[in-house]
Amino acid sequence: MSNPVILEMKGIVKSFGPVKALKGVDFDLRTGEVHALMGENGAGKSTLMKVLTGIYGANEGTIHYNGKQVEYSKPKEAMDDGIVIVHQELNMMNHLTVAQNIFIGREEINQGLFINDNAGNKKAKELFKLLKLDINPQEKVGNLTVGKQQMVEIAKALSMDAKIIVFDEPTAALTESEINELFAIIDDLRAKGVGIIYISHRMDEIARITDRVTVMRDRGICWNCKYKRNYKGRDHRNDGWSYYLRRSESGFCSTRRSTCCIRSGTLKLRKPRKRC
Numbered sequence: 001m002s003n004p005v006i007l008e009m010k011g012i013v014k015s016f017g018p019v020k021a022l023k024g025v026d027f028d029l030r031t032g033e034v035h036a037l038m039g040e041n042g043a044g045k046s047t048l049m050k051v052l053t054g055i056y057g058a059n060e061g062t063i064h065y066n067g068k069q070v071e072y073s074k075p076k077e078a079m080d081d082g083i084v085i086v087h088q089e090l091n092m093m094n095h096l097t098v099a100q101n102i103f104i105g106r107e108e109i110n111q112g113l114f115i116n117d118n119a120g121n122k123k124a125k126e127l128f129k130l131l132k133l134d135i136n137p138q139e140k141v142g143n144l145t146v147g148k149q150q151m152v153e154i155a156k157a158l159s160m161d162a163k164i165i166v167f168d169e170p171t172a173a174l175t176e177s178e179i180n181e182l183f184a185i186i187d188d189l190r191a192k193g194v195g196i197i198y199i200s201h202r203m204d205e206i207a208r209i210t211d212r213v214t215v216m217r218d219r220g221i222c223w224n225c226k227y228k229r230n231y232k233g234r235d236h237r238n239d240g241w242s243y244y245l246r247r248s249e250s251g252f253c254s255t256r257r258s259t260c261c262i263r264s265g266t267l268k269l270r271k272p273r274k275r276c
Contacts, residue, residue, distance in 0.1 A: 003031045006065065008028045010026055011060060014056055025044065025061070027048065033190070035198065037049075038201065039215055043218070049166050049168070052078070054076075065164075082161055084164070086150065086153045086157060088168045094141050101141050102159055103120045103124070124155065127158055130158070150170060163194060164196070171202065
């Protein structure tokens with residue numbers, strides 16, 4: 001039995017003056033699923049996520065979250081509801097400690113006057129234990145590597161009881177070991193039922209961790225598929241490619257509207273050649 005749908009975006013339209021940034025986009029996410037969102041620069045991926053989290057308001061369309069229609073007017077409303085983005089450009093304050101960054105604006109106050117840093121450190125330590133990370137809550141964020149700072153952002157999302165986490169190009173500045181650490185955390189979050197939207201251009205990453213792929217082109221959805229597991233006795237997600245993608249450097253998969261090409265591990269889009 002498939003996991004229940006936690007998020008459904010229907011017919012999302014967003015315009016900036018005469019320019020349509022999104023053209024009737026449909027997108028959904030299930031609990032315990034890693035759903036990749038792909039496409040070239042300008043395809044509308046970030047705009048769609050900004051509509052989801054209240055940075056932009058949609059001109060048309062609906063968003064249903066946990067079975068209820070929602071419309072956020074600012075990101076804090078989405079975060080309070082359990083929808084969090086881990087941005088490619090990390091929004092950290094380097095002069096503050098790890099725990100202070102995680103709980104900023106939500107600190108525990110003693111006697112109505114003083115911030116209880118000890119309580120924040122203790123809660124941060126519990127979060128890192130849950131994520132199986134060795135990070136000192138009292139360390140200044142500026143002393144951490146980019147990879148560790150990203151783990152702090154993930155811990156911050158979990159501290160908000162996140163049900164949906166959006167990762168926007170999370171591996172752009174990470175080392176191979178940090179990428180493996182990130183993927184281990186994503187697998188753990190999936191097992192706990194968190195829905196994950198993973199934005200990336202890197203096909204090798206998509207193949208390693210995702211359950212489903214949606215490709216955007218020209219500010220709309222052009223292609224959507226699940227990874228076919230155990231096809232002819234092989235697990236195609238772990239093998240590195242979807243059933244729908246050719247296992248070669250120049251593979252492609254067509255729909256009536258576009259073709260998804262993989263060259264040197266990068267997604268490219270071109271006019272259709274033939275149906276797979």
